Amino acid sequence: MNSLQSLQTVIPGRPHTSYRGRFAPSPSGLLHFGSLVAALASFLQAKSKQGKWLVRIEDIDKPRELIGADKEILKTLEAYGLYWDEEVLYQSNQAELYNEVLNHLQHNQLSYNCHCTRAQIKQSGGVYLGTCKDLNLPAEGAAIRLKNQFPYTEFIDGLQGKVIVNSGLAKEDFIIHRRDGLFAYQLAVVVDDIYQGITEVVRGCDLLEPTARQLTLFKTLNAHQPNYLHVPLAITEQGYKLSKQNAAPAIDNNNPQPALIQALQFLGQNPEPALMKSSVDEIIQWAISNWQVNSIPKKQEIML
Structure with missing residues (x-):
């Protein structure tokens, strides 16, 4: 028996008999229009397939968190008619599993x-070359890297098609636990997708390239790999993507209809003009019934 099969006793993932999607915001700020696009796309994809839609709060990077942002994020999702199907999972409660x-x-x-260090890696060309792999170094003050036995130099995305990944990046032994004691994003997201039985990940194109590393980790753990579908990013006239780091304005909880309609248009769904006078629930029901993945623009970025 492959020793990796015993991982099923560590991560008791769910059977993949029905669709399970998720939206996984970090509480480093409030939801902005780009967040709404990603949340709406993942929600509509799940609901159009009669599947479950889960919400996960990725709160493992405490220094970057905004106090109370998690609760405000959940309030915003509810204001926009995006109701989750199971208890919200907080990554900060997953440390034992990680x-x-x-x-x-x-x-x-x-x-x-x-x-x-990052400086040393930058001096060697920006890609880690396995310097410490065979040195058996002590754990104190160290990061933990995965031995990358399954590099993904390409994969198929549900919207973007065939994605080619930089070879050096694909083959790199990447960090799964940081030297500052925090769990790396790649580890946490993969473990949680296994744990929650996620069958498809719908998210923005800013995470297109990291998908290769996540596929590597799924393969290393001998775990079921979800499908991926990356929607375009909303960018400003200056070319910046809307993000919490760029201080993108929060969407309005008190008047959600205009932003919902705009997000549907951004996703190529052509909402009916009459929906502007409809309730949030009516807009969401129309969107579920008329959801067309093939109508989403394949561009990785779209200017607002």
């Missing part, structure tokens, strides 16, 4: 400690 997976990888000699 540590079990890290121990599993270490036990199977699939990870190692690394003392290289």
